[in-house]
Each structure stands twice: as structure tokens, then as C-alpha cells.
Amino acid sequence: MLVLTRKKNESIKIGDDIEITILSVSGEQIKIGIDAPKHVEIHRKEVYVEIQDENNKASQTSLDLLKKLNIQIKNTP
Structure with missing residues (x-):
């Protein structure tokens, strides 16, 4: 630093x-x-951390939904 x-x-x-x-x-x-x-994003650190946490949660939710959809497609006759 x-x-x-x-x-x-x-x-x-x-x-x-x-x-x-x-x-x-x-x-x-x-x-x-x-x-x-x-084009340069400027955030207070605590806001930046919250944005990163929300982005991580959203990406995980999307991955979970894709996995469920994949299972449903495979089980569809």
C-alpha cells in the first residue's frame, strides 16, 4: 500500500x-x-463489496436454475 x-x-x-x-x-x-x-466506476468500498456479493448471488442463482432446467430436459420423454 x-x-x-x-x-x-x-x-x-x-x-x-x-x-x-x-x-x-x-x-x-x-x-x-x-x-x-x-467509464470508470467509483464506489465507496462498502458499496462495492455489496455489489460484488449481489452479483455473486445472482450468478449462483442463474447456475442453479440452469442445472434444474438441464435435469428437466433430460427427464422429458
Whole structure:
């Protein structure tokens, strides 16, 4: 993990097209701004984890349905 120290209005560049700027610092809360291309998805980590969990559940459900359908097709005279 890279650890950097930044002050208000200072930025971090990631590649050529992503910039993270410190907008304000108040106690233990820091507001950041992220400038990135529209095709780059940006989520808070807890939201990202929930999306991944839901995607995994959905793919598992689809696989289970396909298995059941396959069994039904094989058992159809």
C-alpha cells in the first residue's frame, strides 16, 4: 500500500486521467473529490463489496436454475 500525506486542495494523480483532490478536513472526516472518465466506476468500498456479493448471488442463482432446467430436459420423454 502506498501511503501519501496531502493537505487541503492538494491532489494525487492515478495514471493520466484520474485525479483525487482533498477538498476539506474536519476532525476525523476528510472530503475528497475524484475526477475520472465516465467509464470508470467509483464506489465507496462498502458499496462495492455489496455489489460484488449481489452479483455473486445472482450468478449462483442463474447456475442453479440452469442445472434444474438441464435435469428437466433430460427427464422429458
